[in-house]
Amino acid sequence: MAAMPMAGYGQPGTPMGAPPTMAPGGPAGGGGRGGRIWLWGLGGAILASAVWAGALLATGGFGGSDKPKADLAGYTYTDDLCDPTDTKTFEDAGYEVKGADSRNSSNPTHSSSQNPALDSMSCNIDFKPDSASSSDYSSVWLYTTASLHKKTDPAPEFEATYRAYESQKTSSYSYKVKAVGGLGDEAYVVTQTSRSSSSTGGYVILGVRDGWTTYQSTWSEYVSSSSGATAKTDDEAVDMLKKSAKATLAKMKE
Incomplete structure (x- = not known):
């Protein structure tokens, strides 16, 4: 009688657990x-x-x-930031653009650049007080910049950029920084405080972030003590910058 395979084993000659032959x-x-x-x-x-x-x-x-998609909040690149920059606010406050009536004037000036990561624009405008005579010395200018951040969100570092001014102190001046509302997602004003009682000018910076777009405008004014013109106070300069920024940013979305 032929031997029967043991339970648990495959066909004779096939190792235990081996796959079937077909x-x-x-x-x-x-x-x-x-x-x-x-x-x-x-x-x-x-x-x-x-x-x-x-x-x-x-x-x-x-x-x-x-990676998060860049939120430029509707702002677009322009190769001439001076074009959308609002000057009416300053003209209404008693200033005029130097050389505005001259075809050969090099004022204002602008620059711009485009890059896959960042588009940058700037504009510099020289003003003069309406009440200043031709012999008066004055230096009044508005410098604006705008940046479209296309790879990195500027939000985490934006406030710190302006708060850093608070640690910049010298024997001649210091800075104050405060948040302001009504512009973009966040905005800050930096004012320079002079320790000299004979100061006849002001220096104010306004920074605005709206989404991944940042905008900054700087007002610098010096009027000689013998001039018939009077420099704006810091509060007046802040009001002008805020009003101008709102109009400028609106034009940058058109």
Whole structure:
């Protein structure tokens, strides 16, 4: 009588746990219908795994994360920032643009640059007080800059940029920084305080962040003590900068 295989073992000569010698459901040789079904099932599993892996990569499922998209708040690049810069506010306050009536005037001046990460624009305008005579010495200028941050959000460092002025003190002057409302997502004013009682001018900076767009305007004024003109107070300068910035930023969205 032939010996029977022991329970738990495969065919004689086949190690325990070894795979079957032919695909399930088909004869040896793999050329039958069962072999094709097995191959189709394997191909479907591979395809499903590839689709699943692709979906994970696309959605950051493997631990990656998509970089945030730049929020420029509707502002656009211009190669001449002086064009949208509001000067009417200063003209209404008693100033005029130097050389405005001259075709050969080099005032105002501007510069700009575009880059995949950052677009930068600037404008510098020289003014003179309406009440100043031709012999009076005065230096009044407005310097504005605008930046479109296309790769990095400026929000985390924006306030710190202006708060840093508070630590800049000398024997001649110091700075005060305060937050102001009504402009963009956040805005700060920096005023220079002179320790000299004979000061006849002012220096004020306004910084605005709206989304990933930043804007800054600087007012600098010096009027000689013998001049018939009077320099604006810091509060008056701040009001002018805020009003001008609001008008300028609105034009930059057009």
